[in-house]
Amino acid sequence: MHDLANPAAPATGAPPVLVRREGRAAHLVLNRPRALNALNHAMVRTLDRALASWEHDDSVGCVVISGAGERGLCAGGDIRAIHDDARDGDGTASAAFWRDEYRLNARIARYPKPYVAVMDGIVMGGGVGVSAHGDVRIVTERSRVAMPETGIGFVPDVGGTHLLARAPGELGTCLALTGEHIGAGDALLCGLADHYVPSTALPALLADLATEPVRDVLARHARPAPQGELAARQPWIDACFAADTVEEILARLVDHGDPAAKETAETLLAKSPTAVKVTLAAVRRARRLGTLESVLDQEYRVSCAALRAPDLVEGVRAQVIDKDRRPRWSPRTLAEVTDADVERHFAPLGEHELGLAGQ
Numbered sequence: 051m052h053d054l055a056n057p058a059a060p061a062t063g064a065p066p067v068l069v070r071r072e073g074r075a076a077h078l079v080l081n082r083p084r085a086l087n088a089l090n091h092a093m094v095r096t097l098d099r100a101l102a103s104w105e106h107d108d109s110v111g112c113v114v115i116s117g118a119g120e121r122g123l124c125a126g127g128d129i130r131a132i133h134d135d136a137r138d139g140d141g142t143a144s145a146a147f148w149r150d151e152y153r154l155n156a157r158i159a160r161y162p163k164p165y166v167a168v169m170d171g172i173v174m175g176g177g178v179g180v181s182a183h184g185d186v187r188i189v190t191e192r193s194r195v196a197m198p199e200t201g202i203g204f205v206p207d208v209g210g211t212h213l214l215a216r217a218p219g220e221l222g223t224c225l226a227l228t229g230e231h232i233g234a235g236d237a238l239l240c241g242l243a244d245h246y247v248p249s250t251a252l253p254a255l256l257a258d259l260a261t262e263p264v265r266d267v268l269a270r271h272a273r274p275a276p277q278g279e280l281a282a283r284q285p286w287i288d289a290c291f292a293a294d295t296v297e298e299i300l301a302r303l304v305d306h307g308d309p310a311a312k313e314t315a316e317t318l319l320a321k322s323p324t325a326v327k328v329t330l331a332a333v334r335r336a337r338r339l340g341t342l343e344s345v346l347d348q349e350y351r352v353s354c355a356a357l358r359a360p361d362l363v364e365g366v367r368a369q370v371i372d373k374d375r376r377p378r379w380s381p382r383t384l385a386e387v388t389d390a391d392v393e394r395h396f397a398p399l400g401e402h403e404l405g406l407a408g409q
Contacts, residue, residue, distance in 0.1 A: 067096040068118070073260030074111035076104050080180075083119025089176045090128045091147045097180065098154045105162060112164040112264050114256065115180060122194070123168065126175025127151070129202065132357075133366035141357040148207070148353050149404060151176065152346045155209045156406055159183035159342050164264040168256075169193050169237070170249055179208025182242045183342070186264055189234035190249040191276065195242055198229035202369050203322040203361025203379065205329045205352050205395070212345035215336040217241055220291035221280055226333050227296070227326055228317045235278030246275035286311050296326050296384055322361040322377070323384045328352060328395045335396070343406035348396065350404035355395040 068079035078097055080087035097115075104110040117123035127147070135144045158165055158180065167181030170190045178197060181187055189195070197206040197214065206214065206226050214222030217240040225232065225240065237243040247255055251271045258267040280287070290302040290311060296318070303315035318326060332352055336345045356362045360380045368377035381387050 065096075066090070066093050067100075069096065069100050071110075072256075074109065075256075075259040076100070076107075076110045076113045077256075078113065078115045079118055080115070080124050081118040083117070083121070085128070086121055086125035086172060087117040087119070087123065087177070088125050088128045089151070089180070090131065091143075091150065094147065094151045094154050098150065098157065101154075101157055101161065110163065112166055112186075112259060113161070114166045114168065114259060115184070116168040116256075117171065117177075120171070122171030122177070122192075123173045123181060124177030125172050126177055126198075129204075129366050130370060133363055133371070136357045137363045141354070144357055145354055145402075148350060151179065151208060152350055152404060153406065155179045155183050156343055156346055159209070161185075166259065166264060168252060169195065169243060170252060174198055174231075175206075175210075176208050178210055178213070178242070182213055183209055186245065186268070187243040188245050188247050188252075188255075188272075189237050189243040189275070190247060190252070191234060192249050193234045193237060193243075194231045195233075195237045196229055196231040197226060198231075200227060200321040200325040200329055201229050201365065203325050203359070203363075203365030203377070204356055205325055205332055205349070207349040207353050209342050209346055209349070211329075211332045211336040211349060212339075212342045213242060214240070215333050215345075219284055219288040221284060221287060223291040223330065223333050224287045224314070226329050227291070227299075227321070228314060229321070230317070232280065233276070233278060235275045236280045237278075238275050239278055239280055245272045247271050248273060283308075283310060290314075296323075296330055299330075300384075322365055322379050323381055323387045324359060324361050324379070324391060325356075325365075327384065327387050327392050328356075331392050331396070341407065343409070347404045347407050351397065351399055352395045354399065354402075355397070 068081050070077050132144045165184035166186040167184040169181050171192050173195045197210040199206050214226045255271045293299045303311045339345050
C-alpha cells in the first residue's frame with residue numbers, strides 16, 4: 051500500500067496519462083510510474099474525455115489501457131490526497147474525485163467498443179476500477195490483483211463490491227474483507243479477468259492490435275493460466291464466509307482445522323473493525339442490488355461516510371505516511387462496532403447522491 055503515498059509526478063513535462071493512437075487502437079497509458087500510476091482527479095478526467103471522444107470515432111477499433119513503468123498498471127487512488135482532505139479539509143475534494151471516478155467506472159463497463167485492460171503487475175483499488183469493468187481483461191504471471199481497502203479503514207469501491215459479489219461462492223467476500231492479493235489464475239476464477247498472456251508476449255499483442263481485431267489477436271497470444279490457490283481453499287472459504295456476521299466468520303475460521311483458515315482469521319483481526327463490518331454489509335447488499343450503477347451509488351454513500359469516520363485517516367497514517375503499521379482503530383474491537391455504526395454508512399445523501407442508477 052505504501053506506493054500510494056508517493057505523489058511524485060512523471061518526468062518533468064510528461065503528462066500523467068499518455069493518450070495516443072497506434073493504427074486502429076487508441077491507447078491510454080497511466081504515466082506516474084514513481085507513484086505506481088496512482089490515480090488522481092486530473093487523470094480520471096483525462097481518461098473520461100478520451101473515452102468520450104473515441105466512442106463515436108469509426109477509425110478507433112479498440113481502446114487499450116496500460117501502465118507505465120515495470121511495476122504495474124495502477125496501485126489505486128492517490129490516498130494521501132484523500133487522507134489530507136479528510137483530516138484537514140471538508141471532504142468536498144474527495145467526494146468530487148469519487149463522483150467522477152465512479153462515473154468513469156460505469157462508462158468503462160458500458161463502453162461500446164472493445165476495452166482492453168492490460169493488468170500486468172500490481173492492480174489494486176482504483177486500478178481494478180479502470181480495468182476489471184472492461185470487456186477484455188488481460189492478466190500475466192506478474193499480476194497481483196487486490197481490493198485492500200479494509201487495511202486502511204476504508205471499504206472496497208470503484209465497483210469492487212459489485213465485482214466481488216459475483217465471484218464464485220464466498221471467494222469475493224473473503225477477498226473484500228481480507229484485501230488478499232491474488233495472481234492470474236485466481237483473478238480468472240473470480241471473474242476479475244478474462245485472458246492470460248505471458249508478459250513477454252505483451253509487446254507483440256499490443257503491436258498486433260494496431261491492425262487486427264481484438265479476438266484474432268487474443269486467439270494468437272492467450273495461453274492457459276497457471277493454477278491459482280483459491281480453488282483448493284474454496285470449501286472452507288465458502289463454509290466460513292457464508293456466516294451472517296464478521297464475528298461468526300471469525301469463529302468458523304478459528305474452529306476450522308486448516309491452518310490457512312486460522313491465518314485468515316488473524317488477517318481479518320488486523321483490519322479496521324468498522325471497515326470490515328461495513329464491507330461485509332456492502333458485498334451482501336451489492337448482490338441484491340444487481341446492477342453496477344446501483345452498486346456504485348451505494349459505494350458513493352459508503353465512501354463519503356468513511357471521510358467522516360476516524361479510521362480512514364488513521365489507517366492511511368499507519369500504513370502510508372508514518373508506516374509504523376500500528377493503526378489505532380476506533381472503535382478498537384468488532385464488538386464495539388454497532389449495527390447503527392454500520393447502517394450510517396448506507397444513509398441516503400439526498401441532493402448529493404451519485405445518481406447513476408436513475409440515468
